[in-house]
Amino acid sequence: MNSKIEKLIKQFAKLPRLGSRAAQRIVLNLLQDKTGRALSLANALIDAAETIRPCPVCGVLTDADAGLCEFCRDDARANGQICVVRDLSDVWTLEKSAVFHGRYHILGGLLSGVAGTTPEDLNIKILPDRIKNEKIIEIIFALPNTVEGKTTQHYVVSVIGDIDGVNFSELASGVPLGGDLDYIDDGTLTLAFGGRKTL
């Protein structure tokens, strides 16, 4: 196989959700395309890589010359709520559901012994300042409902400590909408039972 093509396939194969077969197909598709899709993809990638930076306050990726991100710039979002999430894709998911109208805080990962993620790797230090500066009254944790998610949540709560007038909350656990009990794991079922509501 041509060495340049091989190199390109290897780089694509390292991307998440892609293996070497999918990478092969993608590279072939791009190189055989006559409309210049390979170059336009490459240029869009360079443009984004050179100008997109995490917002210095909340970590949402944004244009470097804009300073703050769209959420931190938007005064209508200053409703006293911060939603703490793992990464930007969680922000997109929440935005799509239009369920939250405050500001976000991206940790950039979860504490994990296996992955070797320590508190220093996460965007936590700035949170106490944000609470003060943005007059925050509620921190909503929307982290994955896993051991790592819960560990990280406990750690962040302990770092912030008790501040008068600041409440912490987390998303409810339970049976998902349309969820059939047959297909629900025991852990979720236990949480759903423990959190049952009187009608």
Add this chain to the structure above:
Amino acid sequence: MNSKIEKLIKQFAKLPRLGSRAAQRIVLNLLQDKTGRALSLANALIDAAETIRPCPVCGVLTDADAGLCEFCRDDARANGQICVVRDLSDVWTLEKSAVFHGRYHILGGLLSGVAGTTPEDLNIKILPDRIKNEKIIEIIFALPNTVEGKTTQHYVVSVIGDIDGVNFSELASGVPLGGDLDYIDDGTLTLAFGGRKTL
């Protein structure tokens, strides 16, 4: 969502085997990477897109300044056999199995009313010249075992016509190695029965 990121995700989502969720994850992974993987991928893409061209004889992608591809340059491959395939990934598959030692001919697609592929879209015209110039004695069709594959094969055979000393062949149809009869479709089973061998 930031417009540059959105544009990039849309371009990735158009690639084969990727949808918008996978494209999101890939773009996030690339833009959050601190080792410059986005730029290096973009540069490898530009390098390949600008210098890789189909071999003018057989259609295998190769460095433009090399002229012919690695197979057409290799005299050891001039064994009088040409294997006709749909695209370059079929060449890679056959090379990996090391089952064929002649030269290839990439059609660049299959005749298809649905996709609107006509004979003019395929790399067929040069085949009669190749048979003469390269002293070909066998044309092996390794096209997909589908209606479109067979239609294309018949068309190519009819275009080449009868040439003295040139044989046509196609890959055998039947039960794949390790194939359980329970999981084989009726069409394959019919072909396997029709082509049964005496022991």
